Amino acid sequence: MNPRAAVLELPNDISAIETAVERAVDCCTTARLARNRLMFNFRVGLTEALSNAILYGNGGDPQKRVRVELRVRSGEVRARVTDEGKGFDPDAVPDPRLPENIPRPDGRGIFLMRALMDEVHYNELGNSVTLVLREGTPAAP
Secondary structure, three states: OOOEEEEEEEEOOHHHHHHHHHHHHHHHHHHOOOHHHHHHHHHHHHHHHHHHHHHHHOOOOOOOEEEEEEEEEOOEEEEEEEOOOOOOOHHHOOOOOOHHHOOOOOOHHHHHHHHHOOEEEEOOOOOEEEEEEEOOOOOOO
């Protein structure tokens, strides 16, 4: 199968997340991933990436936008989520599983993305994350 690509431009509004995720999932059905991986792993991972981009990356600024680039091929989906923020260092985000970090509000979304997706990559600036989900490759915890 030839790769398919799609681009979604979202307003910086959390109410846009659900519709964007539905559109992305619909676009990714041709990848022929197991339904539970697409409907759970991909859906939750993308939702977390969009939430982080809107709330943290763009700081809730309604003038900013979030871009989602999808690349779909048989057995694999890739979603790159880019915000207009200044970026951050994902390695500096505390592990939410450690007892001292349990009360902290940050880190859970990144943890979920890494647990549910097969690959999670940030660009150098830290304002763009690429999520990769493949068939037959269980996501590492």
